[in-house]
Amino acid sequence: MIIEEVAEKVYRLETPISGTDAVFAVYLIKESGGALIEPGPSAAVPSIREVIGQLEMKELTYIIPTHIHVDHAGGTGTLAQIFPDARVIVHPAGMKHVVDPSRLIESTKNALGPNFEDIFGSISPVPKSRIKTPDDGEIISLNSRDLQIIYAPGHAPHHIVIFDKRTKGLFCGEALGIPGGGNELIPLPAVAPPSFDQELYLETMEKLRKLGADILFYSHGGIGREPDTLISIAAENTRAIGDIILDALKRGEVVESIGRKVGQYTKSRFGLELSDFDQAMMVGAHALYFTKKGLV
Numbered sequence: 001m002i003i004e005e006v007a008e009k010v011y012r013l014e015t016p017i018s019g020t021d022a023v024f025a026v027y028l029i030k031e032s033g034g035a036l037i038e039p040g041p042s043a044a045v046p047s048i049r050e051v052i053g054q055l056e057m058k059e060l061t062y063i064i065p066t067h068i069h070v071d072h073a074g075g076t077g078t079l080a081q082i083f084p085d086a087r088v089i090v091h092p093a094g095m096k097h098v099v100d101p102s103r104l105i106e107s108t109k110n111a112l113g114p115n116f117e118d119i120f121g122s123i124s125p126v127p128k129s130r131i132k133t134p135d136d137g138e139i140i141s142l143n144s145r146d147l148q149i150i151y152a153p154g155h156a157p158h159h160i161v162i163f164d165k166r167t168k169g170l171f172c173g174e175a176l177g178i179p180g181g182g183n184e185l186i187p188l189p190a191v192a193p194p195s196f197d198q199e200l201y202l203e204t205m206e207k208l209r210k211l212g213a214d215i216l217f218y219s220h221g222g223i224g225r226e227p228d229t230l231i232s233i234a235a236e237n238t239r240a241i242g243d244i245i246l247d248a249l250k251r252g253e254v255v256e257s258i259g260r261k262v263g264q265y266t267k268s269r270f271g272l273e274l275s276d277f278d279q280a281m282m283v284g285a286h287a288l289y290f291t292k293k294g295l296v
């Protein structure tokens with residue numbers, strides 16, 4: 001388990017989940033009661049408990065998933081039980097699925113397979129009384145430390161990001177791409193069926209660029225120290241990959257061949273190999289989006 005102080009009182013913990021090689025990063029802010037940003041799947045809960053103990057944090061004031069997908073928020077209900085004083089912060093559009101996760105569980109099965117719980121663990125509900133739904137731009141405080149919650153739709157309609165005014169660090173979830181390329185940080189569009197919206201995704205990137213953040217805290221990657229450049233690469237890749245897929249869909253190509261084209265783009269542009277799963281996810285989520293928009 002790797003735990004590292006990545007900014008003033010901000011700790012980053014990587015929680016490897018056996019059965020998947022994806023990176024899951026959890027962040028803790030050790031200030032007053034403390035905040036946990038990106039609880040991750042419930043399979044990560046034992047590691048989180050251990051680290052909270054190591055950091056000598058007794059309670060949590062806030063548990064803040066950037067969005068409700070299982071790999072970011074699956075453990076929220078379990079953690080809310082363990083830390084009974086913590087408020088759970090979610091976007092108003094995500095709240096009903098946190099209170100009653102039955103539809104979320106169904107759509108997770110569609111996206112990740114019927115046995116997703118074997119890898120990620122189960123999804124427990126959070127009582128409504130424990131949830132706070134902030135307004136766009138609302139500031140919540142930990143001692144004198146201000147955390148601004150900003151709506152960031154695109155990857156999912158209920159995605160939020162958290163801007164730590166103290167460090168100018170942005171907990172960006174998947175709103176600014178998902179970094180491929182290991183330490184090189186090459187953000188690719190973080191797509192997820194059924195709600196990925198490319199237009200909103202690009203708008204959100206420009207909205208977040210204006211915050212002038214100094215650090216990006218990625219959820220599926222490390223720390224980005226050049227936010228402006230990284231946002232530009234994320235936007236460029238979102239446009240380029242969207243164009244490749246739309247073009248090929250219009251020509252009636254099959255998913256596998258379109259996926260290979262996306263793979264060729266990342267390989268020739270960045271030397272980055274995409275797995276078959278990632279290629280298929282990229283094509284599937286875009287195909288749904290372009291169909292909804294009436295473009296194919």
Ligand SMILES: [Zn+2]
Pocket residue numbers: 067069072155156174192
């Ligand atoms: Zn997601």
